[in-house]
Amino acid sequence: MNNYNRKQIEKWVETWEKASSALNREKIKELRASDYYSKNQMLLNEMLQYAFEHRKIRLSSGLIEQQKMFMKLRDKQIDEIYD
Numbered sequence: 001m002n003n004y005n006r007k008q009i010e011k012w013v014e015t016w017e018k019a020s021s022a023l024n025r026e027k028i029k030e031l032r033a034s035d036y037y038s039k040n041q042m043l044l045n046e047m048l049q050y051a052f053e054h055r056k057i058r059l060s061s062g063l064i065e066q067q068k069m070f071m072k073l074r075d076k077q078i079d080e081i082y083d
Contacts, residue, residue, distance in 0.1 A: 030036065037044065 033039075
């Protein structure tokens with residue numbers, strides 16, 4: 001890669017990094033606005049309704065599943081120690 005191409009690529013990377021930071025700041029400002037909910041109430045209600053209609057009924061919580069995985073990992077580690 002020649003020096004010119006490298007400088008162009010570095011310039012683009014720097015430009016997109018700055019743009020990303022600016023966009024993140026704007027998004028945070030938008031989400032923190034006191035009128036955010038009133039401006040987006042219809043969209044938020046539609047998203048919540050969709051989530052409600054497409055929910056999956058689970059017989060256990062995520063915590064129970066996590067504990068099961070930890071127990072399996074522990075048992076595996078114990079087996080490796082004693083093998």
